[in-house]
Amino acid sequence: MSRLTNKRPIVLMSNPKSPVAEAYRSLRTNIDFSSIDEEIRVIMVTSAGPEEGKSTTLANLAVSYAQSDKKVVIIDGDMRRPTCHHTFDLSNRVGLSSIITGQNDCQDAIKETEVQNLYVIPSGPIPPNPSELLGSKRMTDVLTKLKTMFDIIIIDTPPVLAVTDAQIISSKCDGVVLVINSGKVKREMAMKAKANLDHVRARILGVVLNNVKRKKEEMYYYYYGSKE
Ligand SMILES: Nc1ncnc2c1ncn2[C@@H]1O[C@H](COP(=O)(O)OP(=O)(O)OP(=O)(O)O)[C@@H](O)[C@H]1O
Numbered sequence: 001m002s003r004l005t006n007k008r009p010i011v012l013m014s015n016p017k018s019p020v021a022e023a024y025r026s027l028r029t030n031i032d033f034s035s036i037d038e039e040i041r042v043i044m045v046t047s048a049g050p051e052e053g054k055s056t057t058l059a060n061l062a063v064s065y066a067q068s069d070k071k072v073v074i075i076d077g078d079m080r081r082p083t084c085h086h087t088f089d090l091s092n093r094v095g096l097s098s099i100i101t102g103q104n105d106c107q108d109a110i111k112e113t114e115v116q117n118l119y120v121i122p123s124g125p126i127p128p129n130p131s132e133l134l135g136s137k138r139m140t141d142v143l144t145k146l147k148t149m150f151d152i153i154i155i156d157t158p159p160v161l162a163v164t165d166a167q168i169i170s171s172k173c174d175g176v177v178l179v180i181n182s183g184k185v186k187r188e189m190a191m192k193a194k195a196n197l198d199h200v201r202a203r204i205l206g207v208v209l210n211n212v213k214r215k216k217e218e219m220y221y222y223y224y225g226s227k228e
C-alpha cells in the first residue's frame with residue numbers, strides 16, 4: 001500500500017483509553033479554552049513540511065469533537081495530496097473541488113462516516129489550480145453554509161512552506177493548529193512556518209508536537225486521570 005493510501009491511525013476509536021487518545025482530547029479542550037469571548041468553530045490543521053502528521057492529528061481531533069456531542073465536518077483542503085477519503089474509506093469522486101467549481105451541491109459532497117456526528121467532505125478530483133479555488137468567494141460561501149449545518153469545521157491543508165494554500169485558508173478560519181514532527185523538522189523551519197502564518201494574521205491556537213520521545217517517568221503523568 002502506498003504512503004498516501006495508508007490509513008492514519010485514529011486512536012480515539014481503536015484505543016480510546018490510551019495516553020495518546022487522552023492527549024488528543026486535551027488538545028480539543030485546550031482549543032475550547034483558548035478563546036473565551038469568541039467561539040472557535042472553523043479550525044485548520046497544518047505543518048511546516050510534508051508528513052508531519054497533519055491528517056492524523058486532524059482525524060483524531062475531529063473524532064474527539066464528535067465524541068463530545070458536537071456535529072463535526074472535516075474538509076479535505078489538501079488538494080495536492082488528499083488523504084481524508086482514505087482515512088475514512090470514502091469515495092473521492094465528489095468533494096470540495098466539485099462544490100467550489102459548481103459541479104455539485106454541498107449536500108452531494110458531505111459523506112457520513114462510521115463515527116456518529118462526524119462527516120467528511122473529501123478533496124474531490126485534484127484541480128490544476130488549488131490555491132485559486134481555496135481563495136475564491138465560493139469557498140467562503142461553502143464555509144458560511146457549512147457553519148449553519150455543523151458545530152465544528154476542521155480543514156486539512158498542505159504544508160505551509162510548500163505552497164500558499166494553508167495561508168489562504170487560514171484567513172477563512174477562526175484558528176490554526178500547527179503540527180510539528182519533533183524528530184523531523186528543524187527549529188528554523190517551524191519558526192518560518194509560524195512567521196508565514198503570522199504574516200497573514202492567522203490565529204495560532206496551539207502547537208502539536210508529534211513524534212516526541214518521552215522519558216519513561218513522564219508517562220505516569222500522562223496516565224493520570226485516564227484510568228477510570
Ligand atoms: N502520532 C502518530 N502516531 C503514529 N503514526 C503517525 C502519527 N502521526 C502520523 N503518523 C503516520 O505518519 C504518516 C504521515 O502522517 P500524515 O499523513 O498524518 O501526515 P501529513 O502531515 O498529513 O502528510 P502530508 O504532508 O503528506 O499531507 C502516516 O503514515 C501516519 O500513519
Ligand SMILES: [Mg+2]
Pocket residue numbers: 054055056078081083156
Ligand atoms: Mg496530510
